[in-house]
Amino acid sequence: xxxxxxxxxxxxxxxxxxxxxxxxxxxxxxxxxxxxxxxxxxxxxxxxxxxxxxxxxxxxxxxxxxxxxxxxxxxxxxxxxxxxxxxxxxxxxxxxxxxxxxxxxxxxxxxxxxxxxxxxxxxxxxxxxxxxxxxxxxxxxxxxxxxxxxxxxxxxxxxxxxxxxxxxxxxxxxxxxxxxxxxxxxxxxxxxxxxxxxxxxxxxxxxxxxxxxxxxxxxxxxxxxxxxxxxxxxxxxxxxxxxxxxxxxxxxxxxxxxxxxxxxxxxxxxxxxxxxxxxxxx
Numbered sequence: 001x002x003x004x005x006x007x008x009x010x011x012x013x014x015x016x017x018x019x020x021x022x023x024x025x026x027x028x029x030x031x032x033x034x035x036x037x038x039x040x041x042x043x044x045x046x047x048x049x050x051x052x053x054x055x056x057x058x059x060x061x062x063x064x065x066x067x068x069x070x071x072x073x074x075x076x077x078x079x080x081x082x083x084x085x086x087x088x089x090x091x092x093x094x095x096x097x098x099x100x101x102x103x104x105x106x107x108x109x110x111x112x113x114x115x116x117x118x119x120x121x122x123x124x125x126x127x128x129x130x131x132x133x134x135x136x137x138x139x140x141x142x143x144x145x146x147x148x149x150x151x152x153x154x155x156x157x158x159x160x161x162x163x164x165x166x167x168x169x170x171x172x173x174x175x176x177x178x179x180x181x182x183x184x185x186x187x188x189x190x191x192x193x194x195x196x197x198x199x200x201x202x203x204x205x206x207x208x209x210x211x212x213x214x215x216x217x218x219x220x221x222x223x224x225x226x227x228x229x230x231x232x233x234x235x236x237x238x239x240x241x242x243x244x245x246x247x248x249x250x251x252x253x254x255x256x257x258x259x260x261x262x263x264x265x266x267x268x269x270x271x272x273x274x275x276x277x278x279x280x281x282x
Contacts, residue, residue: 001025002230004187005217008033010042015049021220022227025058027087030074039070043077050081058084060115065090066099079109085139091116093127097134113139115187118178119171120147128178140185142216143175176211188212194219204229213277232278240271
């Protein structure tokens with residue numbers, strides 16, 4: 001899933017409009033974009049959206065953190081409404097995903113797939129290696145600089161040239177490593193300047209280069225850029241097909257030759273990931 005678009009859970013008109021922008025996932029937000037006084041109204045709005053649009057759009061719910069008094073009602077809303085997945089903020093380790101699964105089990109409902117936002121506290125950085133073994137309950141890991149910046153007391157997460165400073169580059173890098181170790185999807189953080197689509201494209205291409213397979217979005221205009229950048233090109237797909245087919249033709253081979261180049265197991269794994277991103281069975 002390439003694009004994950006946040007939509008405030010208390011804005012039904014925005015939810016309806018967001019369905020038409022091509023996002024792979026709509027994240028109906030019950031956390032940061034909803035004021036405390038609007039939480040109950042937002043849950044009612046989200047429940048109505050799930051009833052109306054479920055099956056026609058991928059609808060995930062960002063619940064409030066596990067430590068929040070709002071989590072019980074958020075979870076009830078998501079489970080009753082049949083949400084396709086949960087986005088868990090302030091996750092600090094794999095234990096948080098297990099706790100969320102246990103809360104679902106206690107309600108007699110299976111836990112939907114979880115995207116954990118795994119870098120929003122200082123403690124969370126030390127837990128990025130603890131998510132292994134949680135798939136398929138855990139679908140992916142993502143990260144964010146804004147809450148971490150507040151937790152660390154940083155003046156900014158980026159330098160004057162727009163590059164991530166040390167702590168935030170580390171958080172990003174550990175997220176992708178943690179996701180791959182857990183065999184789940186690594187999803188890149190939001191690009192906060194909604195007017196700078198060129199900057200978004202550059203960051204998307206860097207994320208693709210490094211191995212991220214999707215990106216969070218906070219504005220509908222960001223979705224086409226994200227989808228385009230994270231969709232493998234026809235040439236990439238063609239080469240990946242040839243590699244997969246070559247190994248399928250000789251299952252005992254550890255190395256195959258294609259166009260005079262020696263192709264080994266890391267190439268095969270990368271090719272399967274490209275085909276997976278393109279929606280092609282490998």
